[in-house]
Amino acid sequence: MTTITGCRGAANFAVELRGHSAHAGRPSDGASAILAAADLIAVIEEDHARLATQPHPVLGAPTWNIGTIEGGHGTSIVPARCTLTIDRRTLPDEDPESILALVLEETRERIQRSGRPGVDLIEVIGRVEMTMPGFTIDPASPVVRQIQAAVVDAGGSGATDIWTASCEGGFICRHHAIDAVVLGPGDLPGQAHQPDERVSISELVRAARAYALLALRTPAANSARFEVAAAKEQS
Structure with missing residues (x-):
């Protein structure tokens, strides 16, 4: 991935x-x-x-x-x-x-x-x-490094690349002035728009693990989790 x-x-x-x-x-x-x-x-x-x-x-x-x-x-x-x-x-x-x-x-x-x-x-x-719109962000930016770490821990390579397709990431970068990446399972050059287009189960599992790790490691997610834990201790 x-x-x-x-x-x-x-x-x-x-x-x-x-x-x-x-x-x-x-x-x-x-x-x-x-x-x-x-x-x-x-x-x-x-x-x-x-x-x-x-x-x-x-x-x-x-x-x-x-x-x-x-x-x-x-x-x-x-x-x-x-x-x-x-x-x-x-x-x-x-x-x-x-x-x-x-x-x-x-x-x-x-x-x-x-x-x-x-x-x-x-x-x-x-x-x-x-x-x-198209977009580019710095591959060395903090958000990219955080994503790479989650992908590696989920069993992926942690590589970065430029896409030949297009997506809504350009709108996010342009209208909200924040970094955006594309991250998901599948093989765009080999499988996209082909008669046998498919994604393997192992790729789906790896992607799900990476998403979960990324969500759990973000400051907002950790803050919310600690708030829930503190509320339970007080109740």
Whole structure:
């Protein structure tokens, strides 16, 4: 069980491309929303490659992933609509609204440069559906050392790392100005979102022990326990 001391943020975008339907026998009469979506995908691929060359020193590089794509109504019809849902992993100083605006603008420019029939009819519309901030804390901070000790005493390694997923820890750090970590059983790279996603019983037991030790060792928990004991002695 690894103590996670930071992760990138996440933003989910929904992008709709609107064109003009026509008979497939005369595609020049229409404007293909799916071909326009291909331009969007190309823009994202290029930006993904660019970002890979500029990693954050702790969190690594931001990434793109196109999660779903849906468009068209029939094989013999020029598609008038195409929608995509897109994931972007963000760094703490990035603004999802600005990221989306730039990608949409670059997509519109690429569509115009394509010279395909009906490019002036294409609309590119996007919205931010979800944002989650990233965060980092000092691996040598007191809270991390306390957690590591509990994990080791529970049978774990006490290692620290940076997560490739995202979580609500960024909200805790940002809104409450306190340190946050991610701590739990399981293997994110090997098991997350897999058909056989699972957590072993031994990992669950180890995690439960670590949580219990951590709770019992925190000042607030000890103070409450002593207050209960003192009350019992007086009664």
